[in-house]
Amino acid sequence: AQSVTQPDIHITVSEGASLELRCNYSYGATPYLFWYVQSPGQGLQLLLKYFSGDTLVQGIKGFEAEFKRSQSSFNLRKPSVHWSDAAEYFCAVGANFGNEKLTFGTGTRLTIIP
Amino acid sequence: SQTIHQWPATLVQPVGSPLSLECTVEGTSNPNLYWYRQAAGRGLQLLFYSVGIGQISSEVPQNLSASRPQDRQFILSSKKLLLSDSGFYLCAWGVNYGYTFGSGTRLTVV
Secondary structure: OOEEEOOOOEEEEEOOOOEEEOOEEEOOOOOEEEEEEEOOOOOEEEEEEEOOOOOEEEOHHHOEEEEEHHHOEEEEEEOOOOHHHOEEEEEEEEOOOOOOOEEEOOOEEEEEEO | OOEEEEEOOEEEEOOOOOEEEEEEEEOOOOOEEEEEEEOOOOOEEEEEEEEEOOEEEEOOOOOEEEEEEEOOEEEEEEOOOOHHHOEEEEEEEEEOOEEEEOOOEEEEEO
């Protein structure tokens, strides 16, 4: 069965600083990988996804993520954060067949300080 | 365009009362539909998914149930709520793994 680990429960960064959120997955084959963002009290919005091909994936809002098979990682990055990026971020993994179920990590809460 | 509606936004229910949460999708046909629960301080837990009318798969044994009476309608129910059913419930539909989530229902069981 697939699983996702987000080791950082809460991260605080200054506005304008760079950001990296960690995600490690466990899956027996090449996974489908995703990052979602959730604003307080809201549903989730897809930031980016990786299916195959180029291991560096560009997403919305200036985010990118890099798939590293050797490290079983799919870390999310942004070169310069904005106050509006404060939210909870979820990494997810899906099997590359079947009913498209996603397994989510426990999330990382991002706080931005001025 | 595709949209997903979920209601109510918030709900406070006493222990032992029934529950019905509804989710409808517009602008697509035969979507895969999902119910997730997000407990405080935890990630999203898949509760049920459906690949078609009347087809429900349960991921976690519990006192909740789901039904899909129409192609674009997905209902989460319980006959008797427990305190542990409190949480944030999210409905989603997916095509090619692109999930669109509803805005969620905050359920508090008291």
